[in-house]
Amino acid sequence: MARESSAASGDESKLLADLTADQQAAVVHGTGPLLILAAAGSGKTRVITRRVAYLLSQGIRASNILAITFTNKAAGEMRRRVDQLVPGNRVTITTFHSLGARLLRQYADRLKMDPNFTIYDTTDRNKLIKDALDLAGLDNVKFTPDRIGGGISKAKNQLLTPDRFQATSADYFTQVVARIYAIYEKRLRDANAVDFDDLLYLPALALKHDEELRAELDSRYQYILIDEYQDTNHAQYELVRRLARDYDHLCVVGDPDQSIYGWRGSNIRNILDFERDYPEATVITLDRNYRSTPNILAAAGHLIEHNVHRKQKSLLTDNPPGDPVRILTFDTGLDEAELVVERIRREVLDGKARYRDHAIFLRINALSRSLESAFVKHGVPFQIVKGLAFFDRKENRDLLAYLRLLVNPQDDLSFQRVVNEPPRGIGAKSIEHLKAYAEDRQISLLAAAGDVLKIPAIKGKAAAGLRDFHQLMTGLRSWLEQPPDVVIREVIDRSGYRAMLKAGDEDDQERLANIEEMITAAQQFAQEDPTRTLGNFLEQITLASDVDSWDEQQDCVSVMTLHAAKGLEFPIVYMLAMEQGLLPHERSLAKDEEIEEERRLCFVGMTRAMRQLNLCHAKLREFRGQALYTVPSMFLDELPKVPTTIERVDLSGRNAYGAAMDAWRRGGSPAAEGGWDDTGVRGRSSGSPGAGGGGYGSPIRPTPRPVVHSDDDEVQYRPGMIVEHETYGRGKITDISGYGAMRRMKIRFVTAGEKVFVAQKAKLRILSVPD
DNA sequence: AAATACATAATTTTT
DNA sequence: TTATGTATTT
Numbered sequence: 001m002a003r004e005s006s007a008a009s010g011d012e013s014k015l016l017a018d019l020t021a022d023q024q025a026a027v028v029h030g031t032g033p034l035l036i037l038a039a040a041g042s043g044k045t046r047v048i049t050r051r052v053a054y055l056l057s058q059g060i061r062a063s064n065i066l067a068i069t070f071t072n073k074a075a076g077e078m079r080r081r082v083d084q085l086v087p088g089n090r091v092t093i094t095t096f097h098s099l100g101a102r103l104l105r106q107y108a109d110r111l112k113m114d115p116n117f118t119i120y121d122t123t124d125r126n127k128l129i130k131d132a133l134d135l136a137g138l139d140n141v142k143f144t145p146d147r148i149g150g151g152i153s154k155a156k157n158q159l160l161t162p163d164r165f166q167a168t169s170a171d172y173f174t175q176v177v178a179r180i181y182a183i184y185e186k187r188l189r190d191a192n193a194v195d196f197d198d199l200l201y202l203p204a205l206a207l208k209h210d211e212e213l214r215a216e217l218d219s220r221y222q223y224i225l226i227d228e229y230q231d232t233n234h235a236q237y238e239l240v241r242r243l244a245r246d247y248d249h250l251c252v253v254g255d256p257d258q259s260i261y262g263w264r265g266s267n268i269r270n271i272l273d274f275e276r277d278y279p280e281a282t283v284i285t286l287d288r289n290y291r292s293t294p295n296i297l298a299a300a301g302h303l304i305e306h307n308v309h310r311k312q313k314s315l316l317t318d319n320p321p322g323d324p325v326r327i328l329t330f331d332t333g334l335d336e337a338e339l340v341v342e343r344i345r346r347e348v349l350d351g352k353a354r355y356r357d358h359a360i361f362l363r364i365n366a367l368s369r370s371l372e373s374a375f376v377k378h379g380v381p382f383q384i385v386k387g388l389a390f391f392d393r394k395e396n397r398d399l400l401a402y403l404r405l406l407v408n409p410q411d412d413l414s415f416q417r418v419v420n421e422p423p424r425g426i427g428a429k430s431i432e433h434l435k436a437y438a439e440d441r442q443i444s445l446l447a448a449a450g451d452v453l454k455i456p457a458i459k460g461k462a463a464a465g466l467r468d469f470h471q472l473m474t475g476l477r478s479w480l481e482q483p484p485d486v487v488i489r490e491v492i493d494r495s496g497y498r499a500m501l502k503a504g505d506e507d508d509q510e511r512l513a514n515i516e517e518m519i520t521a522a523q524q525f526a527q528e529d530p531t532r533t534l535g536n537f538l539e540q541i542t543l544a545s546d547v548d549s550w551d552e553q554q555d556c557v558s559v560m561t562l563h564a565a566k567g568l569e570f571p572i573v574y575m576l577a578m579e580q581g582l583l584p585h586e587r588s589l590a591k592d593e594e595i596e597e598e599r600r601l602c603f604v605g606m607t608r609a610m611r612q613l614n615l616c617h618a619k620l621r622e623f624r625g626q627a628l629y630t631v632p633s634m635f636l637d638e639l640p641k642v643p644t645t646i647e648r649v650d651l652s653g654r655n656a657y658g659a660a661m662d663a664w665r666r667g668g669s670p671a672a673e674g675g676w677d678d679t680g681v682r683g684r685s686s687g688s689p690g691a692g693g694g695g696y697g698s699p700i701r702p703t704p705r706p707v708v709h710s711d712d713d714e715v716q717y718r719p720g721m722i723v724e725h726e727t728y729g730r731g732k733i734t735d736i737s738g739y740g741a742m743r744r745m746k747i748r749f750v751t752a753g754e755k756v757f758v759a760q761k762a763k764l765r766i767l768s769v770p771d
Numbered sequence: 772a773a774a775t776a777c778a779t780a781a782t783t784t785t786t
Numbered sequence: 787t788t789a790t791g792t793a794t795t796t
Contacts, residue, residue: 071786097786122785196786264785364783369787420772427772461772545786563784585783601784624782625787 012057015050015085019043026251026284027051033244033278034251035271039315040300040607041291041569044253048225049078051251052093053085055223062090066221066243069095070228071545074567078227092221096236097543100199103206103217110213111206116535118193118408119542125149125195127413132183143176151177152184156197157233157265159204190442192410200235207242214242222247228567229254229274233265241277248278256311257304260563260601262594272311289315291569293322295645296613300606302640307596315607322611324647327636330618331652332627333367333577337374339651340574340616344557345380347572355381358557359570361605363583367576368559370622376729381556381749385564386546395501395511396518400538402491406476407535410444419449422500424465433457434466446473483530484537485522488515513756520756562605573609575602578617578633602635615639619652717745723764728755730767 016024023043026036027050038044052067067082069075072095079093094102101119108115120128126145129152133143151174155165162185166178188194194202207214221243226232229252232240244250252274259268275281289297297315304310330336344358362368368384375382390396398421401414408414420426437455438448448455449470452463472495479490492498492515501508501515525537546564558570562583577583584598606613617632639646717723721733731749736759745762748754757764 095786199786261785263783366782366787423773425772429772543786561784582783587783622787 012054015054015057019047019050020288022284022286022288023047023050026286027054029251029282029284031249033248033274033281035274035278035281035283036251036253036286037271037283037313038253038255038286039289039313040255040258040604041289041315041317042286043290044255044286045074045078045081045227045567047286048227048251048253049081049085051225052078052082052091056086056089056091060223063092064220064222065091065225066099066223067091067093067225068099068227069093070231070567071095071547072098072543073545073548073550074227095543096232096239097196097199098539100203100239101539101543103203104194104199107206107213110210111202113202114192114408114410116192116408118191118404118411118414119199119539120188120193120195120413121542122149122196124193124413128187128191129180129184132180132187135183136179138176138180143173143180148177148180152181153195153197154265155181156195156201157235159201159208159235159238161205187412190410190444191412192408193413197235200233200239204235204239204242207239215246218243218246223249224251226250226252227254228258230256230259230268230271231261231266232270233261234267234270235265237267237270248280250278257307257313257600258566258604258607260566260597260604262597285313287313287316289317290319291610292317292607292613293319293611295322295324296606296609296611298642298645299325299613299639300603303599303606303635303638304603306638307599309593309596321644324643324645325606325613325615325639327639327646327648328614328616329648329650329652330616331620333618333621334370334374335651336576336616336618337370338377340576340614341371341374341378341380341557343614344572344574345378348380353572354555355557356552356555357571358574359565359568359572359608360557360559360574360576361562361565361608362559362576363562363585363601365561367582371559371576375557376724379724379730381554381729383551383554383556383558385550385558385560390514390517391541393511393514395514398497399488399492399515399518400541402495402497403488403534403538405446405473406480406487406491407538409446409473409477412438412445415445415449418495419445419466419469422496424469425461426465426469427462430458430462430466446470450474480534483522483526484532484534485519485526487534488519488522516756562601565608566604569608569610571610572612572614573605574614574616575605576616577621578602578615578636579621579630580633581631582621583633583635599635599638602633717759717764717766718769719745721766722768723747723766725749725762725764731755 016027019027023046026034026047029051036044036047038047048067052065055065056062067075067078069078075093075095075098082089082091082093092099104111104113104117105115108117126149129145129149133145133148155162155177158165160168162178162182165181166175169175169178188198207217224240224244226240231254240250252271254271256268256271259266259271262268275283292300294317297317301315328336328340330339340360344355347353347358348355360371365386368386371382372384374380391400398418401417404411405414405418416431419431433455434445434448434452437451438445441448449466452458452466452470455463458466476487476491476494479487482490498512498515501512522537525540526532546560547568550558550560550564552558562575575583580586581589583602584595588594588598606615615636617630617636619630620627621630622628717733717736719733719736722730723733724730725747728747728749731747733745734748734754735746745759746754746756
């Protein structure tokens with residue numbers, strides 16, 4: 001592959017200098033397939049990055065290189081690092097889904113698609129399926145949109161068209177899925193929309209059926225690098241296989257022990273069978289760990305040994321031993337949150353670490369609530385890494401629906417969402433008629449709305465409303481070429497959405513502020529690259545992942561799910577709620593395979609820790625309003641028994657009710673006593689404590705939640721004030737504008753950066769007043 | 772057609 | 787605890 005030697009040897013040695021022999025071998029590997037089995041913390045990102053740079057240094061054209069990562073965040077990070085090594089390169093670094101979307105838009109003509117298609121997320125998908133279920137007259141009690149959707153997703157992952165899927169469906173459930181799949185697919189196409197799976201499914205099928213296109217892309221992407229290969233699914237596998245036939249310089253990197261997306265269709269066999277699929281493949285194993293202490297690795301290694309379906313492999317490191325891994329026991333989930341936050345605070349006050357050195361991992365997002373209040377209470381800066389929350393708010397979804405409909409007039413789902421928002425006198429009946437009319441003529445709902453005067457069944461207010469709505473959208477179309485933020489402003493003004501909120505109560509004011517924030521986001525998006533369109537903005541939002549919203553610059557504690565933590569590292573890690581039913585999650589307890597995946601998830605979390613790892617569990621956890629006794633995670637019992645490696649710290653029974661709880665528990669709930677019961681289900685507090693309570697009063701009353709808000713509405717805020725917000729903690733008012741309900745203030749938070757609030761609505765406590 | 776009140780159901784992980 | 791859907795009223 002060495003073209004003439006523009007390969008400056010100086011560059012080359014710089015690229016290899018601080019790498020081990022194995023890592024170097026991976027970086028300089030020449031042509032043909034390459035499998036890099038990279039254990040946790042073995043520096044794989046570094047290897048991929050260097051390899052991209054190395055390929056460039058060898059004269060490989062940037063346009064011939066394709067690097068695929070798991071999240072946009074990871075793509076951005078790799079982009080940054082490659083750019084540092086080779087400034088101004090034009091290597092394609094992206095995710096599978098973004099690549100799919102790009103290919104679909106680029107080759108829309110050839111694929112007989114409209115390039116302005118909308119990408120439907122899971123919520124949209126489920127709505128469409130619900131409609132299809134209603135249409136098919138199936139009671140959606142047993143066939144929930146979610147389950148059917150999962151079935152369809154699986155089918156698409158296997159690259160099965162509705163017809164092919166129908167042919168292979170054996171049992172009743174799959175037959176129903178097949179039926180709905182066919183209807184759903186037609187609805188999608190009619191709406192000029194694709195779902196997440198389509199972003200892989202459609203390109204994969206295109207490459208399968210269009211040899212010319214396949215060959216073209218194969219030769220364009222001659223050098224392909226794929227990170228997190230253990231989490232690829234069948235569609236991705238097929239896609240890659242077809243892109244790497246004539247030019248098989250395919251480098252995949254992964255670790256079977258970190259495969260945690262089986263539930264989403266990823267197939268661990270992709271990596272395990274790589275050598276079978278590519279017999280010419282070179283295999284390089286990176287098993288030296290540069291991240292964690294031997295104790296952490298011993299603990300994680302001992303745990304993962306319990307997986308039966310696994311290639312034996314050990315984690316090695318030269319790092320000094322460090323602290324033992326700690327198992328922390330608390331009374332309640334609230335205690336857990338409080339004390340963990342306190343410990344972190346102490347660590348920082350003692351100057352042993354910064355806030356940003358700490359991360360807290362959770363199995364499920366719902367667990368983050370109690371943490372939030374604990375952080376605020378102790379004034380510890382934090383960020384909860386959960387990306388889509390902001391765009392999931394009703395007002396933002398409404399706005400996005402308007403924008404989608406604007407870009408893609410065929411998007412019937414978005415049409416239905418906003419046609420009567422704000423109210424235009426268009427009710428369910430009118431929509432029924434409109435749908436019937438559109439169905440007959442095979443036109444979109446928006447087009448049908450343009451014909452409303454020809455539909456005799458719709459009259460009066462509804463007819464006028466539909467006509468107005470059609471005119472509104474037609475009028476707005478001319479704004480499409482404008483920058484995203486300009487379009488958004490026009491939409492909220494002309495649609496009456498702004499007016500609707502302006503007239504409303506204080507909740508509406510907050511909604512308005514959210515919309516303003518969205519405009520700011522769009523503005524920033526356009527500023528980064530002026531060629532970006534509204535369509536780009538919409539796509540970016542839908543394809544954003546949770547970690548994408550993570551800001552590693554801030555000095556604050558990061559809270560995230562175990563899934564989001566993949567690929568990251570932190571000096572000090574806390575894993576919370578390590579209890580049977582949560583980790584492993586109860587929905588995975590029935591199948592050994594799924595428990596193994598949970599164990600890998602646990603392994604992933606543990607191996608994120610660099611120097612300190614704390615595994616936490618509480619005896620009592622509040623869940624869905626009521627308190628449940630817990631059973632410690634089976635994984636805690638699968639750790640080494642060596643006391644120098646694992647240290648147990650019991651922080652329970654420190655307060656009155658903690659002691660009472662233990663007493664009550666001994667008397668009142670024998671099922672939950674010691675270990676976990678053989679069903680593996682979490683212990684359950686059964687109704688009233690009865691006589692076992694022993695005079696301590698109600699033992700399961702949790703400590704009251706701290707409430708932080710202003711005393712009255714007449715608070716006079718002023719710039720320079722230091723205030724405390726329920727969610728974001730401490731901040732300083734930097735700017736105030738507007739009056740009455742429209743009065744807004746800008747607050748710069750220690751944690752969350754600058755945010756805008758509606759003065760009347762914001763719940764703030766004033767901490768200090770400037771002179 | 773729209774707003775309100777009430778019941779009830781459900782909660783993994785995510786591109 | 788929360789969100790969602792259904793029934794009831796205006």
